[in-house]
Amino acid sequence: MESSIQNRIIDALAKSGLVEKDRLQAILSESRAGADSDIIKRIIDSRVVSDRDMLCILSRELDIPPIDLSRVKIDKQVREAVPEKIAKKYNVVPVSRLGDNMTLAVCDPTDIFAIDDVRSVAGCDVNPVLASRRDIQQVLLTYSQETTEDISTILEEAKEGDIEVVKGAADMDILEAMEKSETAPIVQVVALIISEAVKKRASDIHIEPQERSLRIRYRVDGELYDVFELPKKNQNAVLARIKIMSELDITENRVPQDGRFKVKLEGREIDFRVSVLPASFGNKIVLRTLDKSSLTVGMDSLGFLPEPLDNFKKALLKPYGIILVTGPTGSGKSTTLYSILTQLNVPERNIVTVEDPVEYQVEGLTQTAVRQEIGLDFSSGLRSLLRQNPDVILIGEIRDYETADIAIKSSLTGHMVLSTLHTNDSIGAITRLANMGVEPFLLASSLLLSSAQRLLRRICPSCKAEAHIPRDVLKDLEERYPEVKGVEKFYMGKGCSRCNNTGYLGRLGTLETLLVDDQIREMIARGCPEGEIKSYLESTGFRTLRENAITKFCKGWTTLEEVFRVT
Numbered sequence: 001m002e003s004s005i006q007n008r009i010i011d012a013l014a015k016s017g018l019v020e021k022d023r024l025q026a027i028l029s030e031s032r033a034g035a036d037s038d039i040i041k042r043i044i045d046s047r048v049v050s051d052r053d054m055l056c057i058l059s060r061e062l063d064i065p066p067i068d069l070s071r072v073k074i075d076k077q078v079r080e081a082v083p084e085k086i087a088k089k090y091n092v093v094p095v096s097r098l099g100d101n102m103t104l105a106v107c108d109p110t111d112i113f114a115i116d117d118v119r120s121v122a123g124c125d126v127n128p129v130l131a132s133r134r135d136i137q138q139v140l141l142t143y144s145q146e147t148t149e150d151i152s153t154i155l156e157e158a159k160e161g162d163i164e165v166v167k168g169a170a171d172m173d174i175l176e177a178m179e180k181s182e183t184a185p186i187v188q189v190v191a192l193i194i195s196e197a198v199k200k201r202a203s204d205i206h207i208e209p210q211e212r213s214l215r216i217r218y219r220v221d222g223e224l225y226d227v228f229e230l231p232k233k234n235q236n237a238v239l240a241r242i243k244i245m246s247e248l249d250i251t252e253n254r255v256p257q258d259g260r261f262k263v264k265l266e267g268r269e270i271d272f273r274v275s276v277l278p279a280s281f282g283n284k285i286v287l288r289t290l291d292k293s294s295l296t297v298g299m300d301s302l303g304f305l306p307e308p309l310d311n312f313k314k315a316l317l318k319p320y321g322i323i324l325v326t327g328p329t330g331s332g333k334s335t336t337l338y339s340i341l342t343q344l345n346v347p348e349r350n351i352v353t354v355e356d357p358v359e360y361q362v363e364g365l366t367q368t369a370v371r372q373e374i375g376l377d378f379s380s381g382l383r384s385l386l387r388q389n390p391d392v393i394l395i396g397e398i399r400d401y402e403t404a405d406i407a408i409k410s411s412l413t414g415h416m417v418l419s420t421l422h423t424n425d426s427i428g429a430i431t432r433l434a435n436m437g438v439e440p441f442l443l444a445s446s447l448l449l450s451s452a453q454r455l456l457r458r459i460c461p462s463c464k465a466e467a468h469i470p471r472d473v474l475k476d477l478e479e480r481y482p483e484v485k486g487v488e489k490f491y492m493g494k495g496c497s498r499c500n501n502t503g504y505l506g507r508l509g510t511l512e513t514l515l516v517d518d519q520i521r522e523m524i525a526r527g528c529p530e531g532e533i534k535s536y537l538e539s540t541g542f543r544t545l546r547e548n549a550i551t552k553f554c555k556g557w558t559t560l561e562e563v564f565r566v567t
Helices: 002-016 021-033 039-046 051-062 076-080 084-090 112-122 133-141 151-155 176-182 184-199 232-245 306-316 333-344 378-386 401-412 426-436 440-446 471-480 518-525 530-539 545-554 560-566
Strands: 092-098 101-106 125-130 163-165 202-209 213-220 223-231 257-265 268-279 282-290 321-326 351-355 366-369 392-395 416-421 447-459 464-467 490-493 504-515
Touching: 002 051, 051 125, 076 092, 084 092, 084 112, 084 133, 092 112, 092 133, 101 112, 101 133, 112 125, 133 223, 184 202, 184 213, 184 232, 184 257, 184 282, 202 232, 202 268, 213 232, 223 232, 232 257, 232 282, 306 321, 306 333, 306 447, 306 504, 321 333, 321 401, 321 426, 333 351, 333 392, 333 416, 351 378, 366 378, 378 392, 378 401, 392 401, 401 416, 401 426, 401 440, 416 426, 426 440, 426 447, 426 504, 426 530, 440 447, 440 518, 447 490, 447 545, 447 560, 504 545, 518 530, 545 560
Parallel strands: 101 125, 321 416, 321 447, 351 366, 351 392, 392 416
Antiparallel strands: 092 101, 163 257, 202 213, 202 282, 213 223, 257 268, 268 282, 447 504, 464 490
């Protein structure tokens, strides 16, 4: 019976045209040759068909209704009926139970062992419904961390002393409203949130008050994931605890607040930048992780290709001038600039920064934070910094003509200036500064290098597997990017427990660098349009962000989907 069901699904896939016949035949051959004869499981695991398309075919052929798990609130007692070990083993999630009938979300309804095992442990009949593999795995990430009436349940596996707050307000006078935030369970749960975020390599922690709970989410490799929820009754205490650690006013809930604190975890110090924003159901708090250990590795370890990296090094050898790093928020600009500063940070140099806010606190640097409320903005801060006899100046961002003008003129009077701009590519930085009102001859004389940067997710090494690229897509790639022709194999991540079933683990930078030569300098001074500069760069072999990312795809570091998503 199982064989006939599988044959129906394979026939439907072949007729649909969603999978090339050669690829489908290869999977069938692998399945017959291997120890695992479950063909449908192999097709799902290989991801040659999207979750949505596979869901439609399975639903149509087997007459099993689909379900959107993101819209379903699963009762705690229903989840407890199926042990976490069983649910994760078979990729299933119990959705509801009515009497002796349980509705079970599955991604492979032909897996009769999964349904039999769930029927046995739950002690009731099982009615399968279809859900995508990704939706099921998202639910399984939080399977054992449901909202409870007693917060101590969440702390069963947490250890006291996991983190030590270096910068806090433990000795402050505490109002009655703060007392609960100082109790052991609340202190432990905040420590758990922070330590788990560091273990999972989260760049941000989102603590979001909901109508009936407090939701915790982590941003890992640029993507947000639900981690767990806390009872609503503990919301104020958790938020107050974080405000106390950040030395913020816990009695103020009407206006945004910014703060920071530092913790010691596993022998290293990690800074957290805190942003508090009033929202409908209470203050939302976002913690940005700032791990200074990532800055000491230097630019050589950021994942850049040799050519753009060499251009950066050539520009840094100049005694003065301005270097710009462009890109959207979250593209790694600050990490790149601080990696440069760390390399330049020697006793012989006076390095000063003006930032909004100070990202990383680095010993040996004079760092100033912008404070608009007292009139300390980038331009006024920069004027003051120039009186401090600096050798290297970091400006957090060039936002207006006044800041741009001072930065350009500073770079012409013997200073090395580093800064960022929000533009899409390196050539766009020239146009942006010209539009701000910077004189072309000043820009031509001062600009050493303009770069654009993005972050690509890196394929997880634990589940790295060969990827199939459709022939028409591959043909188009080969026409546009000749280096693709010589590549025999392409790779993807299948998804495993180490990478939370995403197929990606960590990120690497992709960089486009425009090193200003005499010809470009002349074109800038003449006010040449962007298109003319771009044409000249193409004739010199200039490589764009997309071309740099394609090289990383060819080397097997990232996927084609990630290249097109980011660039």
